[in-house]
Amino acid sequence: MQEDIGEAFQKGTKYRRDDMDHKHLDWCKKPDAYKRYDDTERIGLPRELPELSKPVLKCISERRSIRRFSSTPLSIRELSILLWASTGIQRVEQGYAFRTAPSAGALYPIETYVISNCVSDLENGVYHYSISDHALELLRRGDLGQMVSNAALGQEMCTGAPVVFIWSSIFERSKWKYRERAYRYIYLDAGHIAENLALSATGLGLGTCQIGAFYDDELNALIGIDGFDESVIYASVAGHPY
Ligand SMILES: Cc1cc2nc3c(=O)[nH]c(=O)nc-3n(C[C@H](O)[C@H](O)[C@H](O)COP(=O)(O)O)c2cc1C
Numbered sequence: 001m002q003e004d005i006g007e008a009f010q011k012g013t014k015y016r017r018d019d020m021d022h023k024h025l026d027w028c029k030k031p032d033a034y035k036r037y038d039d040t041e042r043i044g045l046p047r048e049l050p051e052l053s054k055p056v057l058k059c060i061s062e063r064r065s066i067r068r069f070s071s072t073p074l075s076i077r078e079l080s081i082l083l084w085a086s087t088g089i090q091r092v093e094q095g096y097a098f099r100t101a102p103s104a105g106a107l108y109p110i111e112t113y114v115i116s117n118c119v120s121d122l123e124n125g126v127y128h129y130s131i132s133d134h135a136l137e138l139l140r141r142g143d144l145g146q147m148v149s150n151a152a153l154g155q156e157m158c159t160g161a162p163v164v165f166i167w168s169s170i171f172e173r174s175k176w177k178y179r180e181r182a183y184r185y186i187y188l189d190a191g192h193i194a195e196n197l198a199l200s201a202t203g204l205g206l207g208t209c210q211i212g213a214f215y216d217d218e219l220n221a222l223i224g225i226d227g228f229d230e231s232v233i234y235a236s237v238a239g240h241p242y
Contacts, residue, residue: 013181021179031173033108034132041138042130043122045080052203066207067157071240073120074162078204082238083129085200087112087193092195099131101192104185110171111230113223115164116168117145118239126223139224148233151218152211152235161237164211165224167193170230190234201238211235 054062087110090100099108112129114136116122124143127136145159148166152158167190174182174189198208212234219235220227 003216009183015181025177029176031170031176033173035111035128035170036132036182037128037137037139041134041194043127043138045134045136046077047080047134048077049083049084050081050204054203056199056203059199060092063198063202064207065209066239066241067209068242069157069161069207069237071118072162072240073118074206074239076119076121078206079114079116079119079122079163080134081204082165082197082200082206083112083114084134086197087129087131087217088134089131097132099194101189103189103192104174104182105177106178107174108184108189109169109171109182110189110233111168111170112193113139113166113168115144115148115158115166116142116162116229117159117161117164124132128223144222147222148219151222152214155211155213157209157237158211160239162239163237165189165197165236165238166219166232166234167234167236168220168223168225168230172229183189187233194234194236197236205240206238207241208238211237 085100087099087101089097091098098106114127114129116124116127121132123141125138126140126144127138130137148164149156149158158164169186174186178185194210201208214235217227219232
């Protein structure tokens with residue numbers, strides 16, 4: 001790891017009154033906020049939302065990191081709710097779709113991938129969450145839990161959990177407007193998504209644990225992204241607590 005890179009980043013991305021860049025945005029170059037995989041199998045997700053009996057303050061008071069999971073599979077309905085609650089489309093205003101988690105400039109740089117280890121009615125494998133139509137796109141079949149665990153510094157919860165959420169960033173979506181300062185916002189965006197996941201999971205009687213420790217390029221390779229224009233930044237396991 002490069003020495004002092006953190007301090008240089010923090011210092012180099014500060015807004016200062018005497019050094020603000022007021023360039024106009026080139027709207028023709030605004031990156032698309034949706035990634036779509038064509039020519040893959042698509043799995044439509046159920047859209048009904050459950051009546052949650054738990055108020056949000058109770059979810060906040062009960063949330064904790066869960067690292068051991070029972071063998072109960074996650075249902076596709078539970079997975080669907082978790083995906084929507086973490087980063088799905090929540091409303092459309094003036095033709096623009098806003099999502100459940102806030103995002104700097106509503107630029108939505110974060111993509112979500114799902115490693116399915118044990119979800120009822122869903123083959124094990126790697127999926128991309130297509131936000132615009134609330135569907136999963138199958139990228140790779142197989143039992144990949146052990147590979148995810150190896151990439152996550154041997155953390156066994158990645159094998160034992162029914163699903164692992166992996167969040168990547170397409171940096172240009174945010175850099176188009178915020179340039180180098182975008183990196184600050186991208187990590188904040190991912191945090192909001194992860195907390196939405198954690199609290200909604202708690203509301204459903206499920207557990208999660210966020211994961212920041214992984215060999216970045218091993219996870220990038222596993223989900224098939226280049227690690228440069230798009231790179232993994234965060235992950236979380238989810239399932240029924242043991
Ligand atoms: C950015 C971030 C990265 C984390 N990475 C890991 C991880 O790689 N492995 C792990 O077991 N827990 C990880 N955690 C969970 C923390 O260890 C946990 O949140 C902390 O111990 C507080 O416990 P609580 O979540 O039960 O309140 C991470 C949490 C955050 C916010």
